[in-house]
Amino acid sequence: MPFADELLGHQQVSAMVKLLQSAAGSHQLSATRATAEGLDGLALGARSSHLAASILEDLPVAYPEFAAIVRRALESSSLEGWMVWPISNAVSAAAIADGGAAAFDDGMQLLAELTPRLTCEWAVRPMLRARLERALEIMLEWTRSDNEHVRRLASEGTRPYLPWGTRVPEITRDARLCIPILDALYRDDSEVVRRSVANHLNDISRHDATLVCETAAAWLADGDEQTPRLVRHALRTLVKRGDPDALALLGFGSAEVVVDGPTLDRASMVLGEELLITASITNRGQVAADLVVDYVVHHVKADGSRTPKTFKISTTRLAPGATLGISKRHAVRPITTRRYHSGVHAIELQVNGIRHGFAEFDLVLDPVC
Known part of the structure; x- marks a missing residue:
């Protein structure tokens, strides 16, 4: 992703201030201008939050007047892109602060x-936390909007684990609250909407696999030509976990296979090198076997224990008596999302959710020269 100053830097903020100032009349955006000068070193989300607070400080007016200023600014097509994030955050804060039902409903409309x-997916989260039932009612209405971005907001804004979004505890505890929204959108004409629906259902799989499989099964039974692809994307986490119900929904049931391996090309390696993993899978059954083949790396944690991480190899159909040879290189390199620790790691092969073999290798972070 580009750096924060490329998305919400001085150029974008200056344009935002100009547009708001034109719409605000006699109100001077002195606090917002001052904040714009002090964004260096701040991450994108922090920039948005600081600017939203400054906008509210500069426009200490009743919600209806605040909303009118934003709508006047919206008349310009130049109000677009990342400059919208702080404005949308300010809108939700102003509507909630008003405390009235009319302001809340209009804030959602805005x-x-x-x-x-x-996307206003981050700005809608405080609205959900403030008045969940009413917000969900409005977002269900959004599923019938003519605008794909509004329909997507209904799904994306209610995701249990929305990236960069604040948690909505009630949704995390009871994902069924949002199923009516997903049910209304899973056959949407728009790919971006369907992608959001799949990601939302995948979020739910972190804590309610049963609900995910029930929902996916219902969609497959009453879907269209796009539904199988959506469901495959929605079940990706459960497939990696080897969830039998998710695998069965995708056609990967039990199979009579013999697995030889995995075998590693070395017993020890240094951080930054690649490990070659080989194995073979033979179909001993009388019918073709549909297989999803993954491998699991058991990484050493700081306390010496190990934690598994699943990686994909392939999805294939194996004829009776046929053998599939596997050769996979796994790079063990520094990445921002994982911290490696020295110690004995391990690798397993996973076929239709069943793990096979157990090969260990010693990872050395600081080799002795």
Whole structure:
């Protein structure tokens, strides 16, 4: 992703201030201008939060007037992109602070007007936390919008584990609250909407695999030509876990296979090198076997224990008596999302959710020269 100053840097903020100032009339955006000068070193989310607070400080007016200023600014097609994020955050904060039902409903409407310029998925989270039942009612109505961005917001804004989004505890505890929204959208004409629906259902799999499989099964039974692809994407985490119900829904049931391996090309390696993994899978059954083949790396943690991480190899159909040879290189290199520790790691092969073999290798972070 580009750096924060490329997305919400001085150029974008200066344009945002100009547009808001034109719409704000006699109100001077002095606090926002000052904040714009002090963004260096701040991450993208922090920039948005600081700017939103400054906008509210500069426009200490009743919610209806605040909303009118934003709508006047929206009349310009130049109000688009990442400059919309702090404005949408300010809208949700102003609507909630008003405390009234009318302001809340209009705040939700204003987010729907803003979201085609930049998704308001993060700004809608405080609205969900403030009045969950009413927010969900409105978002269910959004599923019938003519605008794909508004429909996507209904799904994306309610994801249990929305990236960069604040948690909504009630949704995390009871994902069924949002199933009506997903049911209304899984056959949507828009790929971006269907992708959001799949990601939402995949989020739920972190804590309610049963609900995910039930929902996916219902969609497959009453879907269209796009539904199988959506379901495959939605079940990706459960497939990696080897969940039998998820695998069965995708046609990967039990198979009579014999697995030889995995075998590693070395017993010890240094961080930064590649490990060659080989294995073979033979179908001993009388019918063709549909297989999803993964491998599991058991990484050493700081306390010496090991934690598994699943990686994909292939999806294939293996004829009776046929053998599939596997040769996979696994790089063990520094990445931002994982911290490696010295010690004995291990690798297993996973075929249709069943793990086979157990090969160990010693990872050395600081080799002695």
